[in-house]
Amino acid sequence: MTKFICYSFIAVIISFSFFTFSCGKKEQPQSEIPKTDTITSHNQTAGIDTASASSTDSKITKKEVQRKFNEIKYTFEKEDETIGSTEIKFGDLNNDGKDEALVYYVIVPKGGNITLRTGVVIYKSENDKLNQLLQYDFPYMAYVDKIKDNLLYCVRTEFRHTDPACCPSIKKPFKMKLENDKLVLADLK
Secondary structure (H helix, E strand, O other), X not given: OHHHHHHHHHHHHHHHHHHHHHOOOOOOOHHHOOOOOOEOOOOOOOOOOOOOOEOOXXXXXXXXXXXXXXXXXXXXXOOOEEEEXXXXXXXXXXXXXXXXXXXXXXXXEOOOOOOOEEEEEEEEEEOOEEEEEEEEEOOOOEEEEEEEOOEEEEXXXXXXXXOOOOOOOEEEEEEEEEEOOEEEEOOOO
């Protein structure tokens, strides 16, 4: 009986070790790593890096965008959910020659680290005042890669049945465009 307990204990330890190592974050190829200006954690009190970085063609600063987002972020959070991270990007989405500011956000459970949903808030500078243009929730797990040529380049992530819960390995790029102050899928030509 004692040998059985000892062998069972060793088997549990070995199983736990395999589980722990299999859930480690897989390395992404360099081409799949999203390019970011700043990524923030919900554990930081002030939000993003408040350096005076700004978009190239406008007077919008990251600090101003984060302050504006902080005013509305409670609307995305629920009793058991919080904003896990945010990322701010600048680029011209409406072809007016001025950069818009985009806040990409990730919602996670309080006390957890799994992504529940993602979305973006887009701000536009009008008469030196930052106004919210729109808010969009992705209907699936996705992240924003870049803003280029008046398009929002995004990547949808999906899980293979062999993927650990932390790390979806399927990446499907797609593009979105701003049309009549709404984000819509762009033609994939």
